[in-house]
Amino acid sequence: MDKNPQNLVFAIDIGGTYTKIGLVNQEGDVLDSRKFNTDAKQPYSQFIKKLSDEIQILVTPFKKKYTIHAIGIGAPNASYISGKMISPPNFRWGESVIIKDNIQNLLKLPAYITNDANAAALGELYYGAGKAMTNFIVLTLGTGLGSGIINESKLIYGQYGMAGELGHVNVYPEGRQCNCGLKGCLETYASVTGIKRTVFELLSDNNSDSLLRSYSYDQLDGKTISEAAHKGDELALKAFDKTAKILGRKMADSVAHLEPEAFILSGGLSHAGDLFIQPLKNYMEAALFKAYKNKVKIILSKATSSDSILGPAALAW
Structure with missing residues:
Protein backbone atom coordinates (compact mmCIF):
# COMPACT_ATOMS: atom_id res chain seq x y z
CA MET A 1 0.00 0.00 0.00
CA ASP A 2 1.28 3.48 -0.87
CA LYS A 3 2.17 5.66 2.11
CA ASN A 4 -0.78 7.96 1.70
CA PRO A 5 -1.15 10.18 4.82
CA GLN A 6 -4.94 9.68 4.56
CA ASN A 7 -4.54 5.92 5.15
CA LEU A 8 -4.74 4.89 8.81
CA VAL A 9 -4.99 1.87 11.06
CA PHE A 10 -6.78 1.64 14.38
CA ALA A 11 -4.47 0.49 17.19
CA ILE A 12 -5.53 -0.94 20.56
CA ASP A 13 -3.19 -1.69 23.47
CA ILE A 14 -4.98 -3.56 26.28
CA GLY A 15 -3.20 -3.42 29.60
CA GLY A 16 -4.11 -4.68 33.03
CA THR A 17 -4.69 -1.10 34.23
CA TYR A 18 -5.31 1.03 31.14
CA THR A 19 -6.39 0.48 27.55
CA LYS A 20 -5.02 2.88 24.94
CA ILE A 21 -6.49 3.35 21.48
CA GLY A 22 -5.32 5.48 18.59
CA LEU A 23 -5.27 6.20 14.87
CA VAL A 24 -1.85 5.77 13.27
CA ASN A 25 -0.51 6.32 9.76
CA GLN A 26 2.10 4.18 8.04
CA GLU A 27 4.95 6.43 9.17
CA GLY A 28 4.05 5.78 12.79
CA ASP A 29 2.48 9.19 13.41
CA VAL A 30 -0.33 9.06 15.97
CA LEU A 31 -3.09 11.39 14.76
CA ASP A 32 -5.19 11.02 17.88
CA SER A 33 -5.47 8.71 20.87
CA ARG A 34 -7.47 8.03 24.01
CA LYS A 35 -6.93 6.13 27.26
CA PHE A 36 -9.40 4.58 29.69
CA ASN A 37 -9.45 2.19 32.64
CA THR A 38 -9.48 -1.45 31.52
CA ASP A 39 -11.20 -2.62 34.72
CA ALA A 40 -9.69 -6.07 34.17
CA LYS A 41 -11.36 -7.44 37.29
CA GLN A 42 -14.84 -6.48 35.98
CA PRO A 43 -16.90 -8.51 33.46
CA TYR A 44 -15.55 -8.65 29.90
CA SER A 45 -18.90 -7.42 28.52
CA GLN A 46 -18.39 -4.17 30.43
CA PHE A 47 -15.01 -3.67 28.76
CA ILE A 48 -16.41 -4.25 25.26
CA LYS A 49 -19.20 -1.73 25.89
CA LYS A 50 -16.69 0.87 27.10
CA LEU A 51 -14.35 0.15 24.17
CA SER A 52 -17.21 0.57 21.69
CA ASP A 53 -18.05 3.98 23.14
CA GLU A 54 -14.43 5.12 23.09
CA ILE A 55 -13.96 3.96 19.49
CA GLN A 56 -16.89 6.06 18.32
CA ILE A 57 -15.55 9.15 20.10
CA LEU A 58 -12.14 8.71 18.49
CA VAL A 59 -13.14 7.67 14.98
CA THR A 60 -16.05 10.02 14.25
CA PRO A 61 -13.98 13.19 13.50
CA PHE A 62 -11.78 11.24 11.04
CA LYS A 63 -14.40 9.40 9.01
CA LYS A 64 -14.78 11.92 6.18
CA LYS A 65 -11.15 12.72 5.45
CA TYR A 66 -9.35 9.45 6.25
CA THR A 67 -9.62 5.75 5.41
CA ILE A 68 -9.11 3.23 8.20
CA HIS A 69 -7.88 -0.06 6.74
CA ALA A 70 -7.40 -2.46 9.66
CA ILE A 71 -7.21 -2.95 13.42
CA GLY A 72 -4.13 -3.98 15.37
CA ILE A 73 -4.56 -5.30 18.91
CA GLY A 74 -1.98 -6.00 21.60
CA ALA A 75 -3.33 -7.89 24.62
CA PRO A 76 -1.95 -10.10 27.40
CA ASN A 77 -1.81 -13.81 26.55
CA ALA A 78 -3.30 -13.18 23.12
CA SER A 79 -2.71 -15.71 20.36
CA TYR A 80 -2.06 -14.42 16.85
CA ILE A 81 -3.39 -17.70 15.46
CA SER A 82 -6.59 -18.24 17.46
CA GLY A 83 -7.46 -14.58 18.03
CA LYS A 84 -8.18 -15.33 21.69
CA MET A 85 -6.80 -14.21 25.03
CA ILE A 86 -5.88 -17.49 26.74
CA SER A 87 -6.23 -17.35 30.55
CA PRO A 88 -4.76 -13.84 30.97
CA PRO A 89 -3.36 -13.98 34.53
CA ASN A 90 -4.23 -10.46 35.70
CA PHE A 91 -7.74 -10.44 34.22
CA ARG A 92 -11.05 -11.97 35.27
CA TRP A 93 -12.51 -12.35 31.80
CA GLY A 94 -12.45 -16.13 31.56
CA GLU A 95 -10.04 -18.74 30.28
CA SER A 96 -10.64 -18.14 26.55
CA VAL A 97 -11.76 -14.69 25.42
CA ILE A 98 -12.75 -14.35 21.73
CA ILE A 99 -11.47 -10.81 21.63
CA LYS A 100 -10.32 -10.43 18.01
CA ASP A 101 -13.72 -11.29 16.53
CA ASN A 102 -15.51 -9.10 19.08
CA ILE A 103 -13.41 -6.05 18.22
CA GLN A 104 -13.50 -6.80 14.50
CA ASN A 105 -17.30 -6.60 14.68
CA LEU A 106 -17.19 -3.19 16.37
CA LEU A 107 -15.42 -1.52 13.43
CA LYS A 108 -16.32 -3.93 10.61
CA LEU A 109 -12.65 -4.08 9.60
CA PRO A 110 -10.06 -6.87 9.46
CA ALA A 111 -8.36 -7.24 12.85
CA TYR A 112 -5.01 -8.72 13.88
CA ILE A 113 -4.04 -9.57 17.44
CA THR A 114 -0.95 -10.69 19.30
CA ASN A 115 0.50 -10.70 22.79
CA ASP A 116 1.03 -7.14 24.04
CA ALA A 117 4.79 -7.64 24.39
CA ASN A 118 4.95 -9.17 20.89
CA ALA A 119 3.24 -6.03 19.64
CA ALA A 120 5.79 -3.92 21.53
CA ALA A 121 8.57 -5.85 19.77
CA LEU A 122 7.02 -5.04 16.38
CA GLY A 123 6.78 -1.39 17.43
CA GLU A 124 10.50 -1.38 18.23
CA LEU A 125 11.30 -3.15 14.94
CA TYR A 126 9.41 -0.68 12.74
CA TYR A 127 9.47 2.56 14.70
CA GLY A 128 11.88 2.28 17.64
CA ALA A 129 15.22 1.09 18.96
CA GLY A 130 15.15 -2.10 16.86
Whole structure:
Protein backbone atom coordinates (compact mmCIF):
# COMPACT_ATOMS: atom_id res chain seq x y z
CA MET A 1 0.00 0.00 0.00
CA ASP A 2 1.28 3.48 -0.87
CA LYS A 3 2.17 5.66 2.11
CA ASN A 4 -0.78 7.96 1.70
CA PRO A 5 -1.15 10.18 4.82
CA GLN A 6 -4.94 9.68 4.56
CA ASN A 7 -4.54 5.92 5.15
CA LEU A 8 -4.74 4.89 8.81
CA VAL A 9 -4.99 1.87 11.06
CA PHE A 10 -6.78 1.64 14.38
CA ALA A 11 -4.47 0.49 17.19
CA ILE A 12 -5.53 -0.94 20.56
CA ASP A 13 -3.19 -1.69 23.47
CA ILE A 14 -4.98 -3.56 26.28
CA GLY A 15 -3.20 -3.42 29.60
CA GLY A 16 -4.11 -4.68 33.03
CA THR A 17 -4.69 -1.10 34.23
CA TYR A 18 -5.31 1.03 31.14
CA THR A 19 -6.39 0.48 27.55
CA LYS A 20 -5.02 2.88 24.94
CA ILE A 21 -6.49 3.35 21.48
CA GLY A 22 -5.32 5.48 18.59
CA LEU A 23 -5.27 6.20 14.87
CA VAL A 24 -1.85 5.77 13.27
CA ASN A 25 -0.51 6.32 9.76
CA GLN A 26 2.10 4.18 8.04
CA GLU A 27 4.95 6.43 9.17
CA GLY A 28 4.05 5.78 12.79
CA ASP A 29 2.48 9.19 13.41
CA VAL A 30 -0.33 9.06 15.97
CA LEU A 31 -3.09 11.39 14.76
CA ASP A 32 -5.19 11.02 17.88
CA SER A 33 -5.47 8.71 20.87
CA ARG A 34 -7.47 8.03 24.01
CA LYS A 35 -6.93 6.13 27.26
CA PHE A 36 -9.40 4.58 29.69
CA ASN A 37 -9.45 2.19 32.64
CA THR A 38 -9.48 -1.45 31.52
CA ASP A 39 -11.20 -2.62 34.72
CA ALA A 40 -9.69 -6.07 34.17
CA LYS A 41 -11.36 -7.44 37.29
CA GLN A 42 -14.84 -6.48 35.98
CA PRO A 43 -16.90 -8.51 33.46
CA TYR A 44 -15.55 -8.65 29.90
CA SER A 45 -18.90 -7.42 28.52
CA GLN A 46 -18.39 -4.17 30.43
CA PHE A 47 -15.01 -3.67 28.76
CA ILE A 48 -16.41 -4.25 25.26
CA LYS A 49 -19.20 -1.73 25.89
CA LYS A 50 -16.69 0.87 27.10
CA LEU A 51 -14.35 0.15 24.17
CA SER A 52 -17.21 0.57 21.69
CA ASP A 53 -18.05 3.98 23.14
CA GLU A 54 -14.43 5.12 23.09
CA ILE A 55 -13.96 3.96 19.49
CA GLN A 56 -16.89 6.06 18.32
CA ILE A 57 -15.55 9.15 20.10
CA LEU A 58 -12.14 8.71 18.49
CA VAL A 59 -13.14 7.67 14.98
CA THR A 60 -16.05 10.02 14.25
CA PRO A 61 -13.98 13.19 13.50
CA PHE A 62 -11.78 11.24 11.04
CA LYS A 63 -14.40 9.40 9.01
CA LYS A 64 -14.78 11.92 6.18
CA LYS A 65 -11.15 12.72 5.45
CA TYR A 66 -9.35 9.45 6.25
CA THR A 67 -9.62 5.75 5.41
CA ILE A 68 -9.11 3.23 8.20
CA HIS A 69 -7.88 -0.06 6.74
CA ALA A 70 -7.40 -2.46 9.66
CA ILE A 71 -7.21 -2.95 13.42
CA GLY A 72 -4.13 -3.98 15.37
CA ILE A 73 -4.56 -5.30 18.91
CA GLY A 74 -1.98 -6.00 21.60
CA ALA A 75 -3.33 -7.89 24.62
CA PRO A 76 -1.95 -10.10 27.40
CA ASN A 77 -1.81 -13.81 26.55
CA ALA A 78 -3.30 -13.18 23.12
CA SER A 79 -2.71 -15.71 20.36
CA TYR A 80 -2.06 -14.42 16.85
CA ILE A 81 -3.39 -17.70 15.46
CA SER A 82 -6.59 -18.24 17.46
CA GLY A 83 -7.46 -14.58 18.03
CA LYS A 84 -8.18 -15.33 21.69
CA MET A 85 -6.80 -14.21 25.03
CA ILE A 86 -5.88 -17.49 26.74
CA SER A 87 -6.23 -17.35 30.55
CA PRO A 88 -4.76 -13.84 30.97
CA PRO A 89 -3.36 -13.98 34.53
CA ASN A 90 -4.23 -10.46 35.70
CA PHE A 91 -7.74 -10.44 34.22
CA ARG A 92 -11.05 -11.97 35.27
CA TRP A 93 -12.51 -12.35 31.80
CA GLY A 94 -12.45 -16.13 31.56
CA GLU A 95 -10.04 -18.74 30.28
CA SER A 96 -10.64 -18.14 26.55
CA VAL A 97 -11.76 -14.69 25.42
CA ILE A 98 -12.75 -14.35 21.73
CA ILE A 99 -11.47 -10.81 21.63
CA LYS A 100 -10.32 -10.43 18.01
CA ASP A 101 -13.72 -11.29 16.53
CA ASN A 102 -15.51 -9.10 19.08
CA ILE A 103 -13.41 -6.05 18.22
CA GLN A 104 -13.50 -6.80 14.50
CA ASN A 105 -17.30 -6.60 14.68
CA LEU A 106 -17.19 -3.19 16.37
CA LEU A 107 -15.42 -1.52 13.43
CA LYS A 108 -16.32 -3.93 10.61
CA LEU A 109 -12.65 -4.08 9.60
CA PRO A 110 -10.06 -6.87 9.46
CA ALA A 111 -8.36 -7.24 12.85
CA TYR A 112 -5.01 -8.72 13.88
CA ILE A 113 -4.04 -9.57 17.44
CA THR A 114 -0.95 -10.69 19.30
CA ASN A 115 0.50 -10.70 22.79
CA ASP A 116 1.03 -7.14 24.04
CA ALA A 117 4.79 -7.64 24.39
CA ASN A 118 4.95 -9.17 20.89
CA ALA A 119 3.24 -6.03 19.64
CA ALA A 120 5.79 -3.92 21.53
CA ALA A 121 8.57 -5.85 19.77
CA LEU A 122 7.02 -5.04 16.38
CA GLY A 123 6.78 -1.39 17.43
CA GLU A 124 10.50 -1.38 18.23
CA LEU A 125 11.30 -3.15 14.94
CA TYR A 126 9.41 -0.68 12.74
CA TYR A 127 9.47 2.56 14.70
CA GLY A 128 11.88 2.28 17.64
CA ALA A 129 15.22 1.09 18.96
CA GLY A 130 15.15 -2.10 16.86
CA LYS A 131 14.94 -0.43 13.43
CA ALA A 132 18.60 -1.17 12.64
CA MET A 133 18.57 -4.70 14.12
CA THR A 134 17.39 -8.10 12.89
CA ASN A 135 17.66 -10.14 16.12
CA PHE A 136 16.58 -8.79 19.50
CA ILE A 137 14.34 -9.46 22.50
CA VAL A 138 11.96 -6.93 24.02
CA LEU A 139 11.21 -7.19 27.73
CA THR A 140 8.32 -5.15 29.12
CA LEU A 141 8.86 -4.87 32.86
CA GLY A 142 5.54 -3.60 34.15
CA THR A 143 2.84 -5.20 36.29
CA GLY A 144 4.13 -8.50 34.89
CA LEU A 145 7.00 -9.38 32.57
CA GLY A 146 6.14 -9.53 28.89
CA SER A 147 8.50 -10.47 26.09
CA GLY A 148 8.65 -10.43 22.32
CA ILE A 149 11.35 -12.13 20.25
CA ILE A 150 12.46 -10.81 16.85
CA ASN A 151 14.51 -13.32 14.83
CA GLU A 152 15.77 -12.42 11.36
CA SER A 153 13.41 -9.40 11.39
CA LYS A 154 10.38 -11.59 12.07
CA LEU A 155 8.36 -12.03 15.23
CA ILE A 156 8.49 -15.56 16.64
CA TYR A 157 4.93 -16.86 17.19
CA GLY A 158 5.46 -20.59 17.63
CA GLN A 159 3.13 -23.42 16.66
CA TYR A 160 0.04 -22.04 18.40
CA GLY A 161 0.84 -18.31 18.47
CA MET A 162 1.98 -18.15 22.10
CA ALA A 163 5.79 -18.38 21.85
CA GLY A 164 8.16 -16.19 23.84
CA GLU A 165 6.52 -16.12 27.28
CA LEU A 166 9.77 -15.50 29.14
CA GLY A 167 7.88 -14.11 32.12
CA HIS A 168 6.74 -17.65 32.88
CA VAL A 169 10.04 -19.48 32.77
CA ASN A 170 10.80 -20.90 36.21
CA VAL A 171 13.19 -19.25 38.65
CA TYR A 172 12.50 -21.27 41.80
CA PRO A 173 10.35 -24.45 41.59
CA GLU A 174 8.58 -23.71 44.89
CA GLY A 175 8.94 -19.96 44.69
CA ARG A 176 6.44 -17.12 44.66
CA GLN A 177 2.89 -17.79 43.59
CA CYS A 178 2.17 -16.40 40.11
CA ASN A 179 -1.26 -15.29 38.91
CA CYS A 180 -0.90 -17.82 36.07
CA GLY A 181 -1.22 -20.65 38.60
CA LEU A 182 2.44 -21.71 38.57
CA LYS A 183 5.01 -21.02 41.27
CA GLY A 184 8.37 -19.35 40.84
CA CYS A 185 7.74 -17.61 37.50
CA LEU A 186 10.28 -14.98 36.47
CA GLU A 187 7.67 -12.21 36.45
CA THR A 188 7.00 -12.74 40.17
CA TYR A 189 10.56 -11.46 40.75
CA ALA A 190 11.44 -9.30 37.72
CA SER A 191 8.54 -6.86 37.34
CA VAL A 192 7.15 -3.90 39.26
CA THR A 193 4.98 -6.33 41.20
CA GLY A 194 8.00 -8.56 41.80
CA ILE A 195 10.27 -5.83 43.12
CA LYS A 196 7.49 -4.63 45.42
CA ARG A 197 7.33 -8.12 46.90
CA THR A 198 11.13 -8.09 47.26
CA VAL A 199 11.03 -4.73 49.04
CA PHE A 200 8.52 -6.00 51.60
CA GLU A 201 10.51 -9.18 52.16
CA LEU A 202 13.60 -7.05 52.84
CA LEU A 203 11.63 -4.73 55.13
CA SER A 204 10.43 -7.69 57.17
CA ASP A 205 13.91 -9.23 57.40
CA ASN A 206 15.66 -6.23 59.01
CA ASN A 207 15.02 -3.03 60.95
CA SER A 208 17.22 -0.68 58.94
CA ASP A 209 15.98 2.79 58.10
CA SER A 210 14.46 3.12 54.65
CA LEU A 211 12.44 5.71 52.75
CA LEU A 212 10.16 2.84 51.73
CA ARG A 213 9.20 1.78 55.25
CA SER A 214 6.26 4.21 55.49
CA TYR A 215 4.50 2.88 52.35
CA SER A 216 1.76 0.28 52.26
CA TYR A 217 1.93 -2.38 49.55
CA ASP A 218 -0.80 -0.67 47.51
CA GLN A 219 0.90 2.74 47.80
CA LEU A 220 4.28 1.52 46.60
CA ASP A 221 5.13 1.60 42.90
CA GLY A 222 8.15 1.27 40.64
CA LYS A 223 8.74 5.03 40.45
CA THR A 224 8.84 5.36 44.24
CA ILE A 225 11.35 2.51 44.58
CA SER A 226 13.48 4.03 41.79
CA GLU A 227 13.46 7.47 43.44
CA ALA A 228 14.51 5.94 46.75
CA ALA A 229 17.36 4.09 45.04
CA HIS A 230 18.56 7.29 43.35
CA LYS A 231 18.62 8.93 46.79
CA GLY A 232 20.94 6.17 48.02
CA ASP A 233 18.40 4.18 50.01
CA GLU A 234 20.24 0.93 50.79
CA LEU A 235 17.15 -1.24 50.90
CA ALA A 236 15.91 0.05 47.53
CA LEU A 237 19.34 -0.52 46.02
CA LYS A 238 19.42 -4.05 47.42
CA ALA A 239 15.97 -4.74 45.95
CA PHE A 240 17.18 -3.66 42.51
CA ASP A 241 20.34 -5.76 42.89
CA LYS A 242 18.37 -8.89 43.82
CA THR A 243 16.00 -8.30 40.90
CA ALA A 244 18.90 -7.72 38.48
CA LYS A 245 20.60 -10.93 39.62
CA ILE A 246 17.54 -13.08 38.92
CA LEU A 247 16.66 -11.41 35.61
CA GLY A 248 20.27 -11.20 34.39
CA ARG A 249 20.79 -14.95 34.79
CA LYS A 250 17.59 -15.73 32.88
CA MET A 251 18.58 -13.30 30.14
CA ALA A 252 21.82 -15.26 29.81
CA ASP A 253 19.73 -18.39 29.27
CA SER A 254 17.83 -16.61 26.48
CA VAL A 255 21.14 -15.59 24.88
CA ALA A 256 22.14 -19.26 24.75
CA HIS A 257 18.86 -20.10 23.01
CA LEU A 258 18.67 -17.19 20.57
CA GLU A 259 21.91 -15.14 20.50
CA PRO A 260 20.18 -11.76 20.12
CA GLU A 261 22.05 -8.57 19.32
CA ALA A 262 20.29 -6.79 22.16
CA PHE A 263 17.63 -6.78 24.83
CA ILE A 264 15.34 -3.74 24.67
CA LEU A 265 13.79 -2.94 28.04
CA SER A 266 10.69 -0.87 28.78
CA GLY A 267 8.16 -0.48 31.58
CA GLY A 268 8.22 0.82 35.13
CA LEU A 269 11.14 -1.31 36.32
CA SER A 270 13.44 0.15 33.67
CA HIS A 271 12.94 3.70 34.98
CA ALA A 272 15.74 3.23 37.52
CA GLY A 273 18.19 3.54 34.61
CA ASP A 274 21.83 2.64 35.33
CA LEU A 275 21.05 1.71 38.95
CA PHE A 276 19.27 -1.30 37.47
CA ILE A 277 20.85 -1.69 34.04
CA GLN A 278 24.48 -1.85 35.22
CA PRO A 279 24.02 -4.69 37.74
CA LEU A 280 21.70 -6.40 35.22
CA LYS A 281 24.47 -6.28 32.61
CA ASN A 282 27.04 -7.55 35.12
CA TYR A 283 24.91 -10.51 36.23
CA MET A 284 24.03 -11.41 32.64
CA GLU A 285 27.68 -11.30 31.55
CA ALA A 286 28.76 -13.42 34.52
CA ALA A 287 26.33 -16.16 33.48
CA LEU A 288 27.08 -16.10 29.73
CA PHE A 289 28.81 -18.85 27.79
CA LYS A 290 32.21 -17.48 26.73
CA ALA A 291 31.29 -17.22 23.04
CA TYR A 292 28.56 -14.67 23.87
CA LYS A 293 30.42 -12.45 26.32
CA ASN A 294 30.47 -8.68 25.63
CA LYS A 295 28.36 -9.10 22.49
CA VAL A 296 24.80 -8.55 23.73
CA LYS A 297 23.59 -5.02 24.44
CA ILE A 298 20.97 -3.95 26.95
CA ILE A 299 19.07 -0.92 25.66
CA LEU A 300 16.34 1.16 27.23
CA SER A 301 13.39 1.72 24.93
CA LYS A 302 12.71 5.34 24.04
CA ALA A 303 9.00 4.61 23.75
CA THR A 304 6.80 6.23 26.38
CA SER A 305 3.63 4.63 27.77
CA SER A 306 1.62 6.66 25.26
CA ASP A 307 3.67 5.07 22.44
CA SER A 308 2.38 1.60 23.31
CA ILE A 309 -0.19 1.78 20.50
CA LEU A 310 2.64 1.83 17.92
CA GLY A 311 3.15 -1.92 18.39
CA PRO A 312 -0.44 -2.84 17.51
CA ALA A 313 -0.28 -0.30 14.68
CA ALA A 314 2.83 -2.01 13.27
CA LEU A 315 0.99 -5.34 13.47
CA ALA A 316 -1.97 -3.92 11.54
CA TRP A 317 0.21 -2.39 8.82
